[in-house]
Amino acid sequence: MKIRFKIRRFDPMGVESNEPYWQAYNVDVAEGMTVLEALMTIADRDDPTLSFRRSCRSAICGSCAVRINGVPKLACNTQVLPEYKKKGQMVIEPLSNYQVLKDLVVDFTPFWNKMEKVTPYLVPSKEPRGGWRIEKEDAKAIDKAQKCIMCGSCNASCNSLEVDRSFIGPSALAKAWRFVGDVREGEKKRRLQRLSEEHGVWDCVRCIHCTEYCPKDVDPLEAIENLRARAMEENITDNPGAKHVLALVDSVNRVGRLDEAAMTFKTLGFLRSLGMIPFGLKMEIHGKMPHPILFPAIERIDEVRRIYKRTEKERKKRKKKG
Ligand code: SF4
Ligand code: SF4
Ligand code: FES
Numbered sequence: 001m002k003i004r005f006k007i008r009r010f011d012p013m014g015v016e017s018n019e020p021y022w023q024a025y026n027v028d029v030a031e032g033m034t035v036l037e038a039l040m041t042i043a044d045r046d047d048p049t050l051s052f053r054r055s056c057r058s059a060i061c062g063s064c065a066v067r068i069n070g071v072p073k074l075a076c077n078t079q080v081l082p083e084y085k086k087k088g089q090m091v092i093e094p095l096s097n098y099q100v101l102k103d104l105v106v107d108f109t110p111f112w113n114k115m116e117k118v119t120p121y122l123v124p125s126k127e128p129r130g131g132w133r134i135e136k137e138d139a140k141a142i143d144k145a146q147k148c149i150m151c152g153s154c155n156a157s158c159n160s161l162e163v164d165r166s167f168i169g170p171s172a173l174a175k176a177w178r179f180v181g182d183v184r185e186g187e188k189k190r191r192l193q194r195l196s197e198e199h200g201v202w203d204c205v206r207c208i209h210c211t212e213y214c215p216k217d218v219d220p221l222e223a224i225e226n227l228r229a230r231a232m233e234e235n236i237t238d239n240p241g242a243k244h245v246l247a248l249v250d251s252v253n254r255v256g257r258l259d260e261a262a263m264t265f266k267t268l269g270f271l272r273s274l275g276m277i278p279f280g281l282k283m284e285i286h287g288k289m290p291h292p293i294l295f296p297a298i299e300r301i302d303e304v305r306r307i308y309k310r311t312e313k314e315r316k317k318r319k320k321k322g
Pocket of ligand 2: 062148150151152154171174213214216217219
């Protein structure tokens with residue numbers, strides 16, 4: 001079957017123009033052919049100037065990630081025919097949220113810099129719990145994070161990274177959990193403190209894209225939630241993210257609903273909250289401003305508080321167990 005591949009190309013040294021452009025190639029696709037094999041066929045037969053990365057061809061090295069029909073995927077792990085049948089087209093682009101160097105090759109420097117920032121290796125504890133042997137249960141906590149092949153697809157699909165390139169990003173955070181969650185790690189608290197700073201773990205907006213598009217089921221969002229929970233357990237709460245969580249917990253416990261006005265003050269502090277006044281006025285004009293004084297605690301608030309008490313008891317029990 002002949003399939004038309006529409007490829008986003010870019011040559012910074014282009015003779016006529018260095019603007020990105022589209023180029024189409026027809027490829028004879030056989031059953032089982034992967035997108036990477038199709039790209040290699042194009043480069044071999046039609047156009048040796050087409051640039052893309054690849055190495056293992058077995059979904060191990062992580063180098064062939066590109067955007068296929070708008071979604072970050074490993075080219076070597078995506079078969080053309082099922083993809084084409086599903087989407088009715090074959091559009092290949094470089095990963096988003098990275099600078100394009102040439103055609104489908106993007107600059108991974110920021111990716112590696114962020115990875116380096118989370119100290120991607122074990123800093124051994126002087127007295128690891130239970131010695132150096134790692135129990136099955138403990139290994140399970142970091143199992144998923146260990147599967148990362150550094151393909152960068154999660155960062156490419158991250159909504160938070162799209163608006164703020166300083167955000168540390170899901171791949172580095174999944175790696176950070178790999179070590180914070182390791183019972184043999186000796187610098188957990190220091191790591192959590194650094195991760196709780198600006199552009200760290202609290203900048204994730206929980207869009208779930210990283211988990212959805214990771215080809216190895218690493219589940220970066222779960223890693224992020226684990227890091228946040230551990231940071232809270234360690235009382236690392238002097239930052240807007242943790243303060244927001246505490247304000248939310250307090251609000252629901254107090255009135256059984258979100259008291260956005262109080263949450264803003266508790267999260268940002270008095271002075272920074274003043275900057276939110278224009279936004280608050282806009283909400284008021286559109287009837288979106290909650291009025292906790294006019295609408296006090298919900299009916300049967302005592303039931304909500306009972307749930308809180310029980311959860312708190314369970315949490316303390318778990319903490320004691322370690
Ligand atoms: S869940 Fe968070 S880290 Fe993952 S892609 Fe969305 S914003 Fe980024
Ligand atoms: S977490 Fe998944 S998507 Fe992100 S770099 Fe690792 S393997 Fe790729
Ligand atoms: S070529 Fe190695 S993951 Fe695709």
